[in-house]
Amino acid sequence: MARWRPPQPGSTAIISRVGFDRLKAELDELWRVKRPEVVRALSEAAAEGDRSENAEYQYRKKQLGEIDRRVRYLSKRLPGLRVADGKPSDPDAVFFGAEVELEHVDNGSQHRYRLLGPDEFDSTPGGISIDSPMARALLKRRVDDEIDVTLPEGRASYVILAVRYD
Numbered sequence: 001m002a003r004w005r006p007p008q009p010g011s012t013a014i015i016s017r018v019g020f021d022r023l024k025a026e027l028d029e030l031w032r033v034k035r036p037e038v039v040r041a042l043s044e045a046a047a048e049g050d051r052s053e054n055a056e057y058q059y060r061k062k063q064l065g066e067i068d069r070r071v072r073y074l075s076k077r078l079p080g081l082r083v084a085d086g087k088p089s090d091p092d093a094v095f096f097g098a099e100v101e102l103e104h105v106d107n108g109s110q111h112r113y114r115l116l117g118p119d120e121f122d123s124t125p126g127g128i129s130i131d132s133p134m135a136r137a138l139l140k141r142r143v144d145d146e147i148d149v150t151l152p153e154g155r156a157s158y159v160i161l162a163v164r165y166d
Contacts, residue, residue: 011118012130014096015081019120027074030067038064077119087165094138096130099164105146105157113138 015023038060045057088095099114113128115135121127128135137149138160145160 013080013082014084015117015120016097017083017085019117020083023074023078030071035067091165092142094141094163097165100138101162102158103161105159
């Protein structure tokens, strides 16, 4: 019996050129290099005999399933992504791709975030998803604007110190 999982909430289909190229390279690596290696190892393990007690066979079968899931996801996701190149028309406001420097109003601590797509934020230091509560609060704001955001720790207020685009 299959295990039912609720559908994932939809995420914004936007990505930077670097993130898009990274995902495309990952798909190519999985499809052309890793998958053939695993299939070859799986067939060698299957030739050894009893598959129910063959740990190598079971491991490779699981590994092949994980690769196939990721390949399927990337194959469906990549064509639907919109690559955001260049700077926005208003570089003083916070939009996708901006690096934003913030100061916590209460304790004065400073933070730096880069607003990225949901498929790439985890591979960039300081990257946050455009779908996150912090990014949603920052969108279209400018330097010296104060934002209030609900975080897992509770509500917090920040002041925008700088907005940069590379």
